Every structure is written in structure tokens, then in C-alpha cells.
Amino acid sequence: MKVLSLFILLLIHPVHVSLTGIEYDKMNRVWTVFVKVYSDDLAVDIDLGLSSGEEISGEETERYIQYIADRLMIMEDDRLLKMKLMNTESDGMEHRFSLEAAGGKRVRNVTVVNRIMARLYDDQANMLLFSYDGMEEGYRFTASDTMKIYKVK
Numbered sequence: 001m002k003v004l005s006l007f008i009l010l011l012i013h014p015v016h017v018s019l020t021g022i023e024y025d026k027m028n029r030v031w032t033v034f035v036k037v038y039s040d041d042l043a044v045d046i047d048l049g050l051s052s053g054e055e056i057s058g059e060e061t062e063r064y065i066q067y068i069a070d071r072l073m074i075m076e077d078d079r080l081l082k083m084k085l086m087n088t089e090s091d092g093m094e095h096r097f098s099l100e101a102a103g104g105k106r107v108r109n110v111t112v113v114n115r116i117m118a119r120l121y122d123d124q125a126n127m128l129l130f131s132y133d134g135m136e137e138g139y140r141f142t143a144s145d146t147m148k149i150y151k152v153k
Contacts, residue, residue: 016041016121020114022074023131024103031074033083033099037116042095045071045117064088068097073113076104110150114141 019036046063049055050070056063065085074081081101089096114126118141126141132152139148 016117016124018114018116018124018126019129020072020116020126021129021131022112024110024133026133029103029105031081031083031101031103033072033074033097033101035068035072035097035099035116037095039090039093039095041117041120042067045120048119051115061085061088064097068099071114071116071118073111074101075111075113076107077109078111079104106153108151108153110152111147112139112150113147115146118143118146 018038018041021032021034023032024030025032046056046067050066056066056070058066068083068085072083074083081103083099083101085097086100087098110130110132112128112130114128116126117124118126122143124143126146128139128141128148130137130139130148130150132150135150135152137150141148
């Protein structure tokens, strides 16, 4: 009976989650980033526009770049990295993005900001797997907790 009740609850209240992986290749000084989100949530969140209030416009790829740059940020010692969209895939239910960014030589702190769908859902969970020079750590961002600082040196 408890399992049936839980199943019905999940049908009534959908899961609001995204998955992000960030990995640093120290030898080549390149950040590799992947993001996975539900397609229907992505469409609604893009329609909200940028955090500044501006509209997200342009062709599909341009809209994705603007969206990700606004919702997901990586900073090395307070220097914002510019991410390049390498690939995007969709199966109708999920969108997957692959990105890269050039990293610095000597970094002490890495700040990750993840605001994916934070304006849509109070129960939004943005899961992160962060990897830097042998250190791996998971983190759960929420609608009210959108920033994590990693001390890497």
C-alpha cells in the first residue's frame, strides 16, 4: 500500500532535477562540462528569459548558449570562464549539452553557480559531480542554494 501511495504521489508531483558534471583536465587546462535536463522544463525555463529580464532569442543553438551562460557559471578565482557549446542532443524527454572552457594555470578557488530552473520550482534539485585534479565531490544545488566554492589549492 505504501509503494502504491508513493507511486501515485510521484505521478501527481513530478521530479524537478537536473544533472551537471564538471571535470578539469589539468594537463590541457580544459574544463569539460555536461548538463542533462528534462526537455519540457528546459522550454519553460528558457521562456522565462535571462536573469536580467532580457528575452532569450535567436536560433535554437544561440538560445541554448544564452540559457546555459545565464544559469550555469564557473569562475576561477572570481574570473568567469566562457563556455563553448560543443554538442547538444535531445531524445524528446531529455536535453543533453556538452561544453568546454579554457582554464587557468594557477587556480586557488573554483566557484560554481547553478541556477537551472531555480525560478521555476521551489523543490528544484540540481545535482553536480565536480572533479578537479583527483578530487571528486558531489553537491546538490537548490532553488535557494545556487553557489558552491571549491578550494582546489
